[in-house]
Structures are given as structure tokens and as C-alpha cells.
Amino acid sequence: MVGTMAPQDARMREELEKQRRRLSEELKELFGPAFGPGVEAYGRSFAERLSEDEALLAEVRERFEEGRAEGRFPALRELLSEMNDEARDEFFEDGWVGVLLPAPPRNPWDHAPWNGNLEAYREDLYAGMTFGIPDLRPFAQEWMEELVRVGYHGMEESMSLPLKQQAGDLSAVPKPLPLYEEAYPVRIGEAGKVYWLQLDAGRSERGYGEIAVSDEPLRSDRAIFAAMTSLEGRTFDTEKLRRVLPGIMPSYGESFWDRWMAVLGARGAPTGLAEDLESLRYHAALDYVLAVLRYHRPGFDDLPLQERTALVVETCSYVNAYLEGLRKLMSFVEYGTPGRRIPPAATRLINRDIKAAVLKDVEGLTYREIGRELGVPPPDDIAHKGDHPTVRKMVRRARSVLKGALGAEGWEAQAQIMKVRAARRLSDTDAERPEEERPRDEKGEPGIA
Secondary structure (H helix, E strand, C coil), rough: CHHHHHHHHHHHHHHHHHHHHHHHHHHHHHHHCCCCHHHHHHHHHHHHHHHHCHHHHHHHHHHHHHHHHHHHHHHHHHHHHHHHHHHHHHHHHCHHHHHHHHHHHHHHHCCCCCCCCCCCCCCCCCHCCCCHHCCHHHHHHHHHHHHHHHHHCEEEEEEEEEEEEECCCCCCCCCCECCCCEEEEEEECCCCEEEEECCCCCCCCCCCCCCCEEEECCCCHHHHHHHHHHHHHHCCCCHHHHHHHHHHCCCCCHHHHHHHHHHHHCCCHHHHHHHHHHHHHCHHHHHHHHHHHHCCCHHHHHHHHHHHHHHHHHHHHHHHHHHHHHHHHHHHHHHHHCCCCCCCCHHHHHHHHHHHHHHHHHCCCCHHHHHHHHHCCCCCCHHHHHCCCCHHHHHHHHHHHHHHHCCHHHHHHHHHHHHHHHHHHCCCCHHHHHHHHEEEEECCCCCCC
């Protein structure tokens, strides 16, 4: 039965698609030349705008009646033949949307076994549904949509205390303490870590409600925090941070961006500080760390400078470890071997090797000149032999990478293109160059030599 039905289904789908295309062409003729591009670009929102244009709809109905009298619009005539005037008006208003555009995607919980019950679906999502998900991408999308629904709870603002997961209930939909249960905060230890005592957490064998202790972050908060840190965080040289932060630590209401720009724009700024800031580069990542600390530690800006500096540096150190751990995890699931250490990221070294190959194959520099350009220490006997074995190996490794990606002829062609572009740029007058590459006058303004 299955073998005989499949071709019939395929032919039926093909026939329906042909009918849809015929209807589309006739509707384009009725609504005008902007109809097709508008539907393709904006879909249902475009249909909503058309439905509000009463003058256009009246004109469309008139065109259809005139065309029908002349024997035109056969697909529309067949479709509308059994409709009364009211139904026909509704079709031209927005009923055509269901014919031309696919139905909006159904929510995951609209399907069995949830049948529209969102809360039942969420309970199963938190309990674990990976076994029923053949493709990771839609599963990731479902989790992202759930995190948007839940949002970041973070702190209980009236008391400036962190909200926590219900004790022993990590598979359930997040219901943060104390918002959903009777719970009381207590600070323990010198650090003053907050724990929540949850009353009546479950009936004990002796008949009374148990008291449970919770300090576990909400799963959804942890996921959102991890995503934000992955997107906003950068790997920092923490020793360099210790040197520069006392000179750029923001006061209340300021950002690292404000302080960063003030230092770099100030005359007489310490040379070493400006150079360190240029090398650190990622002021936005520091502002992310600052925002996190200010949110989770409401009194952060009132702390002494030394303590604020230490907190920022230590937080950046944990961000470094998190990003490196995440890199190792993703690297292992992609190409790791059990029992073998995941090697450190080699991107920086590969980039340097490729720069060496470009300087050799495009600009024609010697190995000695390349070493000087890239800051590669020369061998002790370079004055005698004139060779630079380290740079030679870098160029050889890079050529292997480039040829592996582009093919031998592909890399040769790319190198030739780069040579031509470089020669063209050298021949440009100052006025023809991009503003950032023009010579500067004494005030630092772009000018023409």
C-alpha cells in the first residue's frame, strides 16, 4: 500500500504546486507589478498592508470582473466559482495568503504528545528530550526560544539577593526561589555567600515538611550567562590588566570605554599605559565584566580602587578559563581523540605563518627581511650565512596550508591578484586612496601630499 501511495502523493503535490504557480501569476496581474516582489520579500506583513488599502482592493475586484467577462484568469475563476460575493471579497482582501504562502510554522508543543500544552512541553524539555531530536540545530533553536521566554532572573531586586533554583529539582521548569516558594535567605561564611532555606520542600517520613537548602543557580540563568560570556567575553592578559586598570577604572556612571578614550586622547598620557591599552584592544569585553559585577554586586562602585581592580582581573581570569574550556570541549567533539590532550589554539601561529608566505610570495621579501618585519629572532649565524631557517619553515608551512585550501594553482593565482592590487594601490594618488590611508598633517587630519 505504501509503495503505491507514494507516487500518487508526489503527483498530487506536483499538481497543487502547478496550481499555486498559476494563481500566483494571475494575482500578480491583478494586483500589479509590485505584488510578486512584495510577497517574496515581506510575506504576510505585506498582505496585511494590502488588506488595509480599500481603494486598491476595489480596483482589484473590478479588474477581476472585467477579466472574467473576457475569459481571463482561468485558475482564479475555477477557485472562486463556488464562492458567494462575500467570500470572494474576503479572498481578495487576505484569503489569497493561504493559497500562496505556506502556513506559519507550528510551535513544537502543538504536536503530539503535548497537543498545544506549552507547560507540559516545557516540563519535558527541562527533563531531557535529546533522545527524540535527530538534528541538533532545531533543538538548539527550541532552547534559545525557551530562554527568551524565561529571561534572565538574576537578582531579587527589592533585597539585592541572587535568585536560586529550587532544591533538588533540576529537571523542572525554573521557578526561582523565593518567588514561587516560601524561602528565606541567609549569608554564610566570610564571603557572605547567600543560601536560600526553602520551607516545606517536601513531606518527610515523620509527617512534616522538610527544610531544604539551595545555592544552585537557575539552569536558565546559567545558560543565558554562559551565552552572554561566550559572545561578549575575550581572552585577556591578566598581568597587563593589573598594570593598567588602576589608571582606567571607571567611577560610578562611567564605562571603561569612557576612561579608555580619555586616556588615549589625553596629551601627556603615560606612554606605557597607552601602549598597553592599544594591545589589550577589547574595551567592550571589560565593560561586559563591569556590567556583570555591578549587577551582581550592587555596592561594587563604592569599593576601594584596589578591591574593584582585583575583582575585575579575577573575573577576567575566570572568563579566560571558561572560554578556553569551551574551546577545548568544542574541539574535542569535532576532532579530539580519547586519551590525548587537546592542543592549544594554533590560529595565531598559522596567521603568522601565512603573513610570512604573503611577504615572500607577494612582496618578494627575503627570509631575513620577513623575520625583521614579523619580529622573529634571527639565528646567531645569520650575519655569516644570511639565512633565517625559522622563517623558511614558517613560509613552507603556510604554503602547505594555502595550497591545501586553494590548490597549488589557486594560491599562485591569489598571490598574483594580491600583487596587482598592491601595485595599483601604490600608483593611486593621495586623493584616490581611502581616507584612513591618506597622509596626515601636523594636526592629524587627512590631507593630500
